[in-house]
Structures are given as C-alpha cells and as structure tokens.
Amino acid sequence: MPRSLPNIVVTGTPGVGKTSHCEEIARATGLEHVAINRIVREHECHEGWDDEMQSWIVDEDKLLDALEPLADRGGILLDWHACDLFPKRWVDLVVVLRCDSSVLYDRMAARGYAEAKLQENLDAEIMEVLLEEAREAYDEEIVVELRSDKVDDLDENVERVVAWTEAWKKDQARRANDEGLESEESEDSNAMEDHGVNGTADTNG
Numbered sequence: 336m337p338r339s340l341p342n343i344v345v346t347g348t349p350g351v352g353k354t355s356h357c358e359e360i361a362r363a364t365g366l367e368h369v370a371i372n373r374i375v376r377e378h379e380c381h382e383g384w385d386d387e388m389q390s391w392i393v394d395e396d397k398l399l400d401a402l403e404p405l406a407d408r409g410g411i412l413l414d415w416h417a418c419d420l421f422p423k424r425w426v427d428l429v430v431v432l433r434c435d436s437s438v439l440y441d442r443m444a445a446r447g448y449a450e451a452k453l454q455e456n457l458d459a460e461i462m463e464v465l466l467e468e469a470r471e472a473y474d475e476e477i478v479v480e481l482r483s484d485k486v487d488d489l490d491e492n493v494e495r496v497v498a499w500t501e502a503w504k505k506d507q508a509r510r511a512n513d514e515g516l517e518s519e520e521s522e523d524s525n526a527m528e529d530h531g532v533n534g535t536a537d538t539n540g
C-alpha cells in the first residue's frame with residue numbers, strides 16, 4: 336500500500352536545530368514530529384544511559400520495531416542525530432542541517448554540555464559526519480543540506496520543506512491515480528476476454 340504522506344528525516348549534529356525545525360514543519364504541514372529520544376525512552380529501546388555522552392545507548396532493533404507502524408503509515412518527521420539506521424524504503428527526504436562551528440559551540444555551551452560531548456560534537460560537525468552518513472545511506476537526490484545558523488535560515492528551510500511536501504503529495508496522488516487507471520484498463524481487457532470479445536478471431540479461425 337503506497338503512502339499518501341511522505342516520511343522525512345531531519346538530522347544533523349546535536350544542537351544544529353533538528354527539533355526546532357521539526358516543530359515548525361509539523362505545525363505548517365500537519366506531519367507528525369517523531370522525536371527519537373522520546374520513542375527510545377517511552378518504548379525502552381535502550382540498554383541504559385551513557386553518562387559521558389549524555390545520551391541513551393540505543394537498541395536499534397527495538398527502536399525500528401517501535402517505529403515501523405508509523406513509518407508504514409507515512410507522514411512522520413524523524414528527529415535524530417543519526418540517520419543510516421532508518422530503512423531506505425521508509426525515507427522520502429533527508430534534511431541534513433548544518434551549523435557554523437562557533438555558533439554551534441555557543442549553543443551547546445548555553446545548554447551546559449560536558450566538555451567531552453561538546454568537543455566530540457564539534458568535531459563531527461566540522462568533519463561533516465552526518466552529511467556523509469546520509470549520502471552513503473540514501474540516494475543522492477533525496478539528501479539536502481541546509482544551513483541552520485540563524486532564525487532566518489530556519490524560516491527559509493521550513494518554507495522549502497513545506498513546498499517540497501506539497502509537491503510530493505500532489506505527485507503521489509497523480510501516481511496513485513495513474514496506477515488506478517492502468518489497473519482499471521487491465522480489468523477492462525480481462526472483462527473483454529471473459530466475454531469472448533477478444534477471442535472471436537481465434538474461435539472463427
């Protein structure tokens with residue numbers, strides 16, 4: 336059963352603005368914001384808490400099981416600082432948010448991040464770790480890199496994703512319609528065969 340709503344991954348280094356973007360996109364499109372952190376906690380898809388990295392040690396199999404019904408239904412915004420765990424067939428668009436390192440440093444410092452985590456995250460942003468991960472895991476044409484340094488960037492990015500979502504929905508509706516017509520046509524030709532219309536030449540010959 337094809338989905339009538341797209342699934343979008345919003346990813347990037349911690350602090351780039353994934354949650355801020357997802358909240359705005361959800362408001363504007365009606366897509367459901369799925370914060371993976373919350374799912375991991377609520378469904379206990381983890382093997383404990385990593386104190387140094389200040390994050391859950393995620394049990395990916397359990398997480399994917401918890402997400403599958405939502406992904407199959409469609410219309411979700413997956414908000415997580417990793418992306419290659421999500422199966423390709425789930426994903427219609429991957430937004431990789433990028434942030435200037437000094438801006439990101441300030442954001443993380445404001446959140447009181449431990450030095451170890453702050454440094455590791457900054458290195459990951461500078462090394463484009465998430466962008467590489469996305470490009471390796473998904474088709475090039477569905478991966479977009481967007482800046483998230485300032486509020487204007489956020490507004491612009493949200494507008495772009497809203498426009499993309501509308502276009503995707505129209506496209507999908509057209510595809511579903513075309514497929515419907517095709518299957519109607521083949522039903523018609525079956526019906527004609529059933530009624531012997533196509534078989535006249537054979538029976539006469």
Ligand SMILES: Nc1ncnc2c1ncn2[C@@H]1O[C@H](COP(=O)(O)OP(=O)(O)OP(=O)(O)O)[C@@H](O)[C@H]1O
Nearest residue numbers: 349350351352353354355442483484485486488489
């Ligand atoms: N484009 C932006 N312009 C200005 N401030 C931003 C922008 N994006 C995010 N912020 C601010 O940066 C902080 C971190 O944003 P947010 O929580 O959305 O990041 P995140 O990627 O979800 O982080 P995490 O990976 O830790 O969940 C917030 O205070 C948010 O208001």
Ligand SMILES: [Mg+2]
Nearest residue numbers: 353354355414
């Ligand atoms: Mg977040």
